[in-house]
Amino acid sequence: MIPNHKCSKLSDIDMAIVHSVPPGGNWKNIPLSIPSKRIEQIRESYAQGKGSRSTYYGRLLKNMPSYTMNTYFNRPGNGCHIHYEQNRVLSQREAARLQSFPDSFDFSGSMGAINTQIGNAVPPLLSFQIAETLTKKLGSKGCYIDLFSGAGGLGLGFKWAGWESKLASDIEPKYLETFARHIHPNTISGSLSDPKIFDLLVNEAIKIKKENSDKPFWILGGPPCQGFSTAGNARSMEDDRNHLFQDYKKFIEKVQPDGFLFENVAGLLSMQKGAVFEEVKSAFNSVVPSLQGWVLNSENYAIPQRRKRVFLIGFSKHGESLDAPPHLTQLKNGKLNNPNVLPAISVEEALSDLPAISHNQDGSSLEYKTSAVTLYQKLMRGEITPSAYVTNFL
Template identity: 55%
Template sequence: MVRAVPPGGNWKNIPVSIPSKRLEQIRSSFAAGKGSRSTYYGRLKPDAPSYTISTYFNRPGNGCYIHYDYDGEQHRLISQREAARLQSFPDSFVFYGNRSAVNEQIGNAVPPLLAYQIALHLGEPGMFVDLFAGAGGLALGFTWANWQPVVANDVMPSALETYVKNIDDSIVSGDIRQHEVFLQVVSDARAAKRANPNFKLFVLGGPPCQGFSTAGKARSMSDERNSLFQYYRQIVEAIEPDGFVFENVMGLLNMEGGHIFNLVHAALSSVTDKLSVWKLDAANYGVPQRRKRVILVGRQGESRDIPPPPLMCDSTGKNLLGIPAPITVSEALSDLPVLAPSQDGENLDYTMPPSTDYQRFLRGFFSPMQYLERLRREVDNCSLHF
């Protein structure tokens, strides 16, 4: 199957002579007009950003995850480190847990580079509480911007182990709906406020997005995950922070005809002076991935309503005011070793020195700020010639 798919291709390139129940289902669904499933069994394009990295990047039939290098006979799915790179995790970031747990941590994360630019856009750094923390994509971006972690919460022990090793060891493990877990998070946050009265405090996080995602089937309030935003609101109400950042999938906007988004918006509006709604694509912010998300930002007092300014053109390649094209998959991955199917490759050396600024950034040659400064110089140069 994989060998039959060229760069940019998908399930339509796979001969019907190859037996597959999964392909039969996709073809029947397509014939019935139920969507093109255009990313299923997809191979990445070397000269474009990837599609959204989900938790299923180890399954060819669930998205566009086949390695881009067809001529190099990389007839395999992307590895965990390659998926993490497309999410903008640095190579030094270590994930803990079994294979499935690590896939979940990578696929559910907010790209740290996008989180970094959100943190910078919020002004003077402060402290943060991280709910539904996962591996710490949001937290890593905020710590890059010199924000200080107070406490993180998640139900997944391996994700918190990853968080402790890479971010901070102030964690509360368990379901936020459990009274003792809720109270411990609130207690830690209030203690940090008392100890640091001159520091602003934000709450970060987004409830698990599978219930809201267009990739899921259970897109209704009958999915218990979709009520978790109320616990997020209750935490904000109890802590009384200076602001919050609530991240979720774009599917939240149109679920049940927009009714659910209205519920979320009303709930979060009740605990802040001003609530801004940002629709961001990670590809606009130097991440080599088409990952569109809705960000709700609450802040007390006067605040800017506009999102962080984009650094690259959008993920479809449409130019925005002469700014550069998005970072591509090959720019992100070309220095990584050739692997056999299912090979991990974690202990293999790079095949070459870094050849792009993105590779230099993820390999530690550039700080996040240095990388952004180089991107901004590209923006300035493009604008001068537009």
């Protein structure tokens, strides 16, 4: 059994498009004979110098990491989501693997809900390395609550590192169903912007903090990022989702944890020429004395995906700081160019043991095509631990 190894159905036109794109290719390889208004718009935009749209209708290269997995990996035109060999888009399990969710981590909900849980998540293997780095800094493992938890990418990584999950909250019940099954059953469904939910969560968090006064108590949270994402054409602070960080800030102010972790898309850095990021930092700086930021790319952490994200780390004590986790991998001819850092994990290394399926097929009941032949596949199949996997790169 391979949970969620299910591929979306494509239209006849989309299938013709998929067949026309070679590995590493994109919309530029699609012949004019295939009728598509969307591709016509992309060509027109490109001709006007409005960007290359280089990942649109992209097919993955087997010897490279994937591009960012978004919530539309079930569509060929919304990113580089075409399988590197098979003529279809990625299955949900393949996308989950590229996000570093193990095969045992099955998702609840409709096809769309599962796609969103996968595409919006923090890769748990990245979260694990952050948690390990934090543990070394603090000298002990702690406990945490997870706001805007989604399926639990942040929470799962901290759990792998030996931290105790105490509570999770999200506005979507199906996401919490996934979280509860794999991480911790104590969840509260609702929006942090709802005063009743806010007060309920604050009271629960303060109670948890008192009951666990002998260990570090942290808050994790990645407020919904769609309003900041460069995947959208119009980014504005008028988007209600862009103010959820203020609710997160107020929550930290009320609960007074030992520290917190904030995660968001890299588009936050460039929004309104950096003014929005400064506003976010200023808000959090008003409630903690020590704050620092990282920009981490998953490709540098032995994850088969190029996914850049912003992290803010806040401490309740003055003068505290935390170095980012050390790089484990790098793209060939990439910016690091460090001979001591191993090559990035490729999509073939991540996916080649999964059985072939066609579009509109559910392959969840199929057997693996081969035994696990790479370290990453062994991690995904539970044959080695995250700690053992990471150790191979140090």
